[in-house]
Amino acid sequence: MPAAPGFFLFLPSHSNPTPARMTSYLESNQERFLSELLDWLRIPSVSADPKFHGDVLKAADYLKARLEEVGVENVELCQTAGNPIVYGDKLIDPSLPTVLVYGHYDVQPADPYELWTSPPFEPVVKDGKIYARGACDDKGQVYMHVKAFEVLMQDGGMPCNVKFMFEGEEEVGSSNLGIFVKANKEKLKADVILISDTGILANDVPSIEVGLRGLSYHEVEVTGPNRDLHSGLYGGAVANPINVLCQMIASLHDENNHITIPAFYDNVAELSAEDRAEMAKAPHSDDEFKQSIGLTDIYGEKGYSSMERTSIRPTLDVNGIWGGYTGEGAKTVIASKAYAKISMRLVPHQTADEITALFRQHFISIAPSGVTVKVTPHHGGEPVVTPTDSVAYKAAADAMETTFGTRPIPTRGGGSIPIVAMFKSELGLDTVLLGFGLDSDAIHSPNEHFGVFNFMKGIETIPHFYRNYAAAMKA
Amino acid sequence: MPAAPGFFLFLPSHSNPTPARMTSYLESNQERFLSELLDWLRIPSVSADPKFHGDVLKAADYLKARLEEVGVENVELCQTAGNPIVYGDKLIDPSLPTVLVYGHYDVQPADPYELWTSPPFEPVVKDGKIYARGACDDKGQVYMHVKAFEVLMQDGGMPCNVKFMFEGEEEVGSSNLGIFVKANKEKLKADVILISDTGILANDVPSIEVGLRGLSYHEVEVTGPNRDLHSGLYGGAVANPINVLCQMIASLHDENNHITIPAFYDNVAELSAEDRAEMAKAPHSDDEFKQSIGLTDIYGEKGYSSMERTSIRPTLDVNGIWGGYTGEGAKTVIASKAYAKISMRLVPHQTADEITALFRQHFISIAPSGVTVKVTPHHGGEPVVTPTDSVAYKAAADAMETTFGTRPIPTRGGGSIPIVAMFKSELGLDTVLLGFGLDSDAIHSPNEHFGVFNFMKGIETIPHFYRNYAAAMKA
Numbered sequence: 001m002p003a004a005p006g007f008f009l010f011l012p013s014h015s016n017p018t019p020a021r022m023t024s025y026l027e028s029n030q031e032r033f034l035s036e037l038l039d040w041l042r043i044p045s046v047s048a049d050p051k052f053h054g055d056v057l058k059a060a061d062y063l064k065a066r067l068e069e070v071g072v073e074n075v076e077l078c079q080t081a082g083n084p085i086v087y088g089d090k091l092i093d094p095s096l097p098t099v100l101v102y103g104h105y106d107v108q109p110a111d112p113y114e115l116w117t118s119p120p121f122e123p124v125v126k127d128g129k130i131y132a133r134g135a136c137d138d139k140g141q142v143y144m145h146v147k148a149f150e151v152l153m154q155d156g157g158m159p160c161n162v163k164f165m166f167e168g169e170e171e172v173g174s175s176n177l178g179i180f181v182k183a184n185k186e187k188l189k190a191d192v193i194l195i196s197d198t199g200i201l202a203n204d205v206p207s208i209e210v211g212l213r214g215l216s217y218h219e220v221e222v223t224g225p226n227r228d229l230h231s232g233l234y235g236g237a238v239a240n241p242i243n244v245l246c247q248m249i250a251s252l253h254d255e256n257n258h259i260t261i262p263a264f265y266d267n268v269a270e271l272s273a274e275d276r277a278e279m280a281k282a283p284h285s286d287d288e289f290k291q292s293i294g295l296t297d298i299y300g301e302k303g304y305s306s307m308e309r310t311s312i313r314p315t316l317d318v319n320g321i322w323g324g325y326t327g328e329g330a331k332t333v334i335a336s337k338a339y340a341k342i343s344m345r346l347v348p349h350q351t352a353d354e355i356t357a358l359f360r361q362h363f364i365s366i367a368p369s370g371v372t373v374k375v376t377p378h379h380g381g382e383p384v385v386t387p388t389d390s391v392a393y394k395a396a397a398d399a400m401e402t403t404f405g406t407r408p409i410p411t412r413g414g415g416s417i418p419i420v421a422m423f424k425s426e427l428g429l430d431t432v433l434l435g436f437g438l439d440s441d442a443i444h445s446p447n448e449h450f451g452v453f454n455f456m457k458g459i460e461t462i463p464h465f466y467r468n469y470a471a472a473m474k475a
Numbered sequence: 476m477p478a479a480p481g482f483f484l485f486l487p488s489h490s491n492p493t494p495a496r497m498t499s500y501l502e503s504n505q506e507r508f509l510s511e512l513l514d515w516l517r518i519p520s521v522s523a524d525p526k527f528h529g530d531v532l533k534a535a536d537y538l539k540a541r542l543e544e545v546g547v548e549n550v551e552l553c554q555t556a557g558n559p560i561v562y563g564d565k566l567i568d569p570s571l572p573t574v575l576v577y578g579h580y581d582v583q584p585a586d587p588y589e590l591w592t593s594p595p596f597e598p599v600v601k602d603g604k605i606y607a608r609g610a611c612d613d614k615g616q617v618y619m620h621v622k623a624f625e626v627l628m629q630d631g632g633m634p635c636n637v638k639f640m641f642e643g644e645e646e647v648g649s650s651n652l653g654i655f656v657k658a659n660k661e662k663l664k665a666d667v668i669l670i671s672d673t674g675i676l677a678n679d680v681p682s683i684e685v686g687l688r689g690l691s692y693h694e695v696e697v698t699g700p701n702r703d704l705h706s707g708l709y710g711g712a713v714a715n716p717i718n719v720l721c722q723m724i725a726s727l728h729d730e731n732n733h734i735t736i737p738a739f740y741d742n743v744a745e746l747s748a749e750d751r752a753e754m755a756k757a758p759h760s761d762d763e764f765k766q767s768i769g770l771t772d773i774y775g776e777k778g779y780s781s782m783e784r785t786s787i788r789p790t791l792d793v794n795g796i797w798g799g800y801t802g803e804g805a806k807t808v809i810a811s812k813a814y815a816k817i818s819m820r821l822v823p824h825q826t827a828d829e830i831t832a833l834f835r836q837h838f839i840s841i842a843p844s845g846v847t848v849k850v851t852p853h854h855g856g857e858p859v860v861t862p863t864d865s866v867a868y869k870a871a872a873d874a875m876e877t878t879f880g881t882r883p884i885p886t887r888g889g890g891s892i893p894i895v896a897m898f899k900s901e902l903g904l905d906t907v908l909l910g911f912g913l914d915s916d917a918i919h920s921p922n923e924h925f926g927v928f929n930f931m932k933g934i935e936t937i938p939h940f941y942r943n944y945a946a947a948m949k950a
Contacts, residue, residue, distance in 0.1 A: 048804035109806060115702075172804055213707060217805045226769025227590075228920040232688060235820050236790035237764075237781040239774040242815075243728070243793050249718060250725035289712070294701025297844035299714040306712040315711035318718050319808050320799035325816060329523035329647050330692045330853040331584055332818055333794050333919050340717075341800060343807055345710050369772035378805040444808050445703040 017402060018460055022155050026460055029147075033459065034125065034452065036066065037143045040105075041123040041132040045139075047083060047106035047172045056168050059105045060084050063142070063166060070150040072164060078184075080176035083168030087187075090149070091161045097473040098161035099466065100190035100429070102419065103142035103197060104170030107134035108444050115446035129449040136450035137443035141196035141436060142166055144458030152463045159470035163190055170197075173379025174419050181426045191473070192392040193423050194465065196458060198435030201411065203453055205283055206404040208396055209433040211311065211412035212420060214346030214383035216355040217319075220363060221374040222248070222338045228324075229334040239370035241338040242323045248366050248373075249340065252316055256302035259316050259344075261362045264355070269348045271312055279307060282409055292440060311412035314355075315345045341378075352380030352418075381418020386431050391472045396432045399464035403457060434458075434465060492877060493935055497630050501935055504622075508934065509600065509927065511541065512618045515580075516598040516607040520614075522558060522581035522647045531643050534580045535559050538617070538641060545625040547639060553659075555651035558643030562662075565624070566636045572948040573636035574941065575665035575904070577894065578617035578672060579645030582609035583919045590921035604924040611925035612918035616671035616911060617641055619933030627938045635945035638665055645672075648692075648854020649894050656901045666948070667867040668898050669940070671933060673910030676886065678928055680758060681879040683871055684908040686786065686887035687895060689821030689858035691830040692794075695838060696849040697723070697813045703799075704809040714845035716813040717798045723841050723848075724815065727791055731777035734791050734819075736837045739830070744823045746787055754782060757884055767915060786887035789830075790820045816853075827855030827893075856893020859906075866947045867907045874909075874939035878932060909933075909940060 045059035046052040060077055067075045067088045075088035083106065091098070110120035110133040118124050123132035130140060145164065152158055165188065167177050181188060198209040224241040225234070254260050271279070284307050286298050300309035309315070323338030325331035342363075346355055360375045367373040387393060388410050400408040420431045436458040442448045520534035521527040535552055542550045542563045550563035558581065566573070585595035585608040593599050598607035605615060620639065627633050640663065642652050656663060673684040699716040700709070729735050746754070759782050761773050775784035784790070798813030800806035817838075821830055835850045842848040862868060863885050875883040895906045911933040917923045 048806065049802065109800070109802060109804075111800075111802065215707070215807070217807070224770065227917060227922070229768065230919040231790075231792045231794060231818060232690070232820055233914055233918075234768070234785060235792045236784035236788055237773065237775045238768070238770065239772070240792045242796050243724060243791075246721040246724040246793065246796070247728075249721040253718070253722075293704060293709070293713070295699070295713065295845055296847065297714070298712065299843075299845040300712045309711035310709060313711055315706075316718075317706045317710045317715045317809055318721065318799065319706060319806060320801045320810070321717050321721070321813065322797045322801040324793065324795035325584070325586075326795045326797040326814075327524065327584055327586065329584075330816065330818070331523065331646075331794060331919065332690070332692070334792055335795070338796065339801075341805065343706060343805070345707060368774075370770055370774040372771065439708055442702060443708075444705040444806065447702070 018464070019155065022151060022463070025151060025154055026456060030456060033147050034130070034455070037130065037140060037455070038123045040139055040143065041130070041134055042121055044110070044121040045106050045134065045168065046109050047169050048109050056083050056106055060086050060168055063105050066146050067164060070146060071153050072149060078180060080180055082176040085168070085177065085180055086166040087164065089161070089163040090158050092158055093161065096160045096470060098163060098190040099192055099194050099469065100163045100165060100188060101145050101194045103145065103166045103195065104138045104168065105142060105166050106168040106171050107139065108137065108171050112446065117447055120448070125452065128452050130452060130455065131447060131449045133448055135448050136437040136441040137448065138170065138197045140450040140455055141458065144196055144436065144455060145462060147459045148462035151459060152466065155463070159467045162466070163188065175379060177419055178422050178426065181422065185427065188427060190427070190429060192469070193429050193431040195417065195420070195431055195433055196435050197417055198433045199437035199439060199441070200435065201282065201409065202438070203451065204406070206400045206406060206408040207411045208393070208400070208408045209412070209435065210388050210410045211348070211385045212383060212417050212433070213311070213314070214350060214352050214421070215343060215379070215381040215418060216346060216352050216359060217341070217343040217378040217380065218356070218359060219376045219378060220245070220340050220342060222367070223336060223372045224370065225334065225336055228336050231332040231334045234334055238334055239368060240334050241371055242335055244368060244371050245321070245323070245338040245340060248363065249318055249342070251366060257300055258302070259314065261358050263358055264314070267349045267354065268314060276308065279412065280305065282307060282411060312347055314347050314350060316342065318342050346383045348383050348385055350383060352382055356380055379418070382421030384420045384424070386420070386433065390430055392430065392432045392469055395468035395472055396434045396465050398468045399461045402464050403461045434462070493939070494630065497626060497938070500626060500629055501931060505931060508622050509605070509930070512605065512615060512930070513598045513607070515614055515618065516605070516609055517596055519585070519596040520581050520609065520643065521584050522644050523584050531558050531581055535561050535643055538580050541621050542639060545621060546628050547624060553655060555655055557651040560643070560652065560655055561641040562639065564636070564638040565633050567633055568636070571635045571945060573638060573665040574667055574669050574944065575638045575640060575663060576620050576669045578620065578641045578670065579613045579643065580617060580641050581643040581646050582614065583612065583646050587921065592922055595923070600927065603927050605927060605930065606922060606924045608923050610923050611912040611916040612923065613645065613672045615925040615930055616933065619671055619911065619930060620937060622934045623937035626934060627941065630938070634942045637941070638663065650854060652894055653897050653901065656897065660902065663902060665902070665904060667944070668904050668906040670892065670895070670906055670908055671910050672892055673908045674912035674914060674916070675910065676757065676884060677913070678926065679881070681875045681881060681883040682886045683868070683875070683883045684887070684910065685863050685885045686823070686860040687858060687892055687908070688786070688789070689825060689827050689896070690818060690854070690856040690893060691821060691827050691834060692816070692818040692853040692855065693831070693834060694851045694853060695720070695815050695817060697842070698811060698847045699845065700809065700811055703811050706807040706809045709809055713809055714843060715809050716846055717810055719843060719846050720796070720798070720813040720815060723838065724793060724817070726841060732775055733777070734789065736833050738833055739789070742824045742829065743789060751783065754887070755780065757782065757886060787822055789822050789825060791817065793817050821858045823858045823860055825858060827857055831855055854893070857896035859895045859899070861895070861906055861908065865905055867905065867944055870943035870947055871907045871909045871940050873943045874936045877939050878936040909937070
């Protein structure tokens with residue numbers, strides 16, 4: 001396992017630098033930290049696929065053991081109707097503020113396996129990056145918190161109270177987390193939520209996400225004839241469910257790539273010209289963007305930049321489609337059914353319930369005669385904007401400035417962490433999204449990875465956050 | 476195995492009835508005929524899937540053995556670059572006419588297996604029908620010829636010469652048959668081609684297909700980003716290959732369900748009002764049609780009837796589509812690639828080469844910037860119209876009138892038997908399509924079946940064809 005080159009690339013040049021003894025502890029333990037993470041990544045905790053259920057439980061056990069090992073107290077597996085929630089805390093003084101750290105130990109399915117250059121559950125460190133499903137999303141980022149706690153305990157102890165809550169169903173909609181939170185408000189009492197499940201713009205351009213898009217996710221099924229038919233005998237006189245599904249999907253965007261669902265944009269918060277100008281200051285090059293993912297051209301809703309299209313604007317994407325004969329060679333069949341998974345990313349002040357209802361109603365309404373349509377909503381999530389003027393945001397920004405040597409940029413992200421809105425409504429708490437991933441980490445894709453630099457930078461930065469936050473709350 | 480009720484439903488009431496000794500032979504051997512066919516159907520001779528290659532060869536061996544058993548001579552497996560062609564003949568007198576019988580022993584893939592009520596390669600006879608992949612298309616119909624030969628040999632011998640040529644690649648485009656035919660013109664010399672790979676309108680409405688649509692079949696691949704992406708991070712700023720593929724497919728039809736490929740209809744032969752009026756006389760009910768396949772509405776090209784849409788008009792259907800995440804649950808991915816299998820049915824005087832080129836050119840031309848498109852043509856086939864005023868057609872129509880008790884209706888079919896056009900161009904021979912299947916036999920679908928009535932009626936009718944044809948050619 002090679003050491004990460006450039007780990008201390010950005011030496012802090014101002015007040016509150018990382019203490020030398022902490023730096024030294026990080027350096028001398030990096031190899032062990034990585035080795036422990038790799039062991040965890042070897043457990044395929046895929047929550048979407050029942051065949052990995054045993055591994056999901058194993059991953060929870062592993063996390064519980066590591067938390068206990070570093071001195072977290074009251075560690076337990078809290079049973080839910082689904083996968084357990086791993087809880088633990090260190091409550092040093094009720095007069096000090098409490099940080100509730102959230103993360104998830106489940107991972108996305110890894111297929112298509114054949115596109116991975118190394119197997120998704122046999123992690124390797126290559127060119128300074130950890131390759132494995134979950135390396136970044138979110139096991140790697142959760143493990144930064146475990147090790148940041150260890151670092152602090154070795155360096156004078158926690159400066160405030162901390163509670164850890166790590167769930168195993170984030171990738172399948174967190175359906176039991178809300179129930180758990182509702183039932184355990186006292187146990188989870190805190191002053192702020194801290195989550196590392198997002199990213200920075202680049203390793204030399206730190207940033208903190210302050211907005212996240214919501215999600216409305218559906219599976220649709222179009223049924224034509226009651227059985228598969230021979231396309232020669234029936235073709236031309238039967239509404240082909242695949243052709244129909246394609247027409248229905250195509251009609252969901254107009255020529256300007258606006259979404260055509262009636263009332264879809266009614267509640268979308270339009271940004272002021274000033275806010276858009278502010279956003280445009282973040283470093284971004286469409287050429288580099290295209291190059292990074294091999295695109296021949298950029299694309300998107302007319303009137304908006306690529307940055308805006310992935311952050312302040314809602315979208316509609318087909319995430320999967322299938323029907324008919326998909327094997328080798330040619331089969332002249334008209335399928336009885338065609339299917340798609342269709343999701344929409346939402347922005348303030350759309351709500352998942354509202355958009356789910358609008359989509360469902362519209363999609364059924366555009367079905368031509370001759371077919372029947374079924375729409376099954378999967379999980380949804382609310383869009384959120386987190387404050388940039390809070391004590392906690394400032395503590396996080398200062399921590400990053402210390403460890404990166406440059407002030408982080410507040411950004412509006414494209415992904416969804418539905419539980420941020422739930423924490424606000426159930427616990428009344430704001431969240432700080434102190435993430436260390438990169439857009440290029442290929443989360444949810446083959447060859448997901450996480451930079452060793454990013455992993456170690458997270459472990460270095462988080463202690464500063466606790467100290468800054470505790471100090472500011474005391475003052 | 477129950478006996479087929481209604482086997483002798485239509486007793487011939489006019490000249491040349493089936494001789495009593497032949498009737499008796501058919502009755503007393505029906506169970507054995509079925510049992511032999513079922514043994515053959517047990518061999519999964521799926522030509523499209525390499526994993527069944529050994530079974531394809533087994534099915535050829537089985538056919539060879541059965542031909543030898545009934546007295547066909549010179550039986551051999553003719554090797555090709557693909558699956559062997561089973562050849563055999565009975566040449567009784569060079570002064571008599573020769574019939575070249577063509578069929579195929581390969582079958583369509585049977586998936587989706589879960590929709591079969593009994594396994595596709597464990598044939599059962601239920602309610603007077605043989606259920607198995609290939610029961611009708613084309614093993615059941617080929618086996619009628621083997622048994623019709625046996626019947627004639629037991630009833631005074633063949634009245635003319637016969638050559639049998641059964642291939643194992645019909646379901647994958649017959650790519651080696653043309654090479655074999657070109658190289659064996661002397662061996663295959665004959666006066667007419669006889670094929671049983673089509674159907675009749677109903678068991679009390681016999682018919683003979685005199686027109687068949689051609690085929691142009693393509694696999695298309697749309698590539699967007701060079702890897703799967705997280706739809707939250709990238710959604711809105713990347714052309715999603717699935718959405719794009721849907722838009723491209725949707726654009727291939729206009730609001731009247733005309734195909735929009737430029738020049739697509741240029742060579743389509745328009746039928747005269749008289750011909751259309753003649754066609755409209757065939758018994759057809761849109762209500763029954765809808766009911767038979769569970770449709771809520773009929774569908775198709777504006778200005779044409781259902782019968783016309785499936786026979787004299789060209790079509791475009793998606794036969795399969797896939798891309799992105801298709802497993803259980805929700806994965807928020809933008810796929811790198813999306814795929815579809817798209818086929819067109821052709822009518823006189825379109826040609827497969829012309830339409831293949833037009834489709835390819837058009838499909839690539841409509842790709843929006845931001846994606847790349849690959850079009851891979853699979854096999855094609857030419858549309859044909861066979862004569863209704865020939866000696867052979869009359870011999871077939873008379874044979875059916877004898878055994879069904881009613882004159883068959885000439886029909887224009889929707890399916891494709893590409894080799895009919897090839898036989899005409901390579902051997903200069905017309906074809907008679909003396910098929911006994913039904914539209915409801917679910918060929919190419921789960922639960923393919925073939926009526927015991929139809930199987931036995933074929934065995935009864937074919938000998939009459941040989942006798943009628945030999946007599947007419949002599950006269």
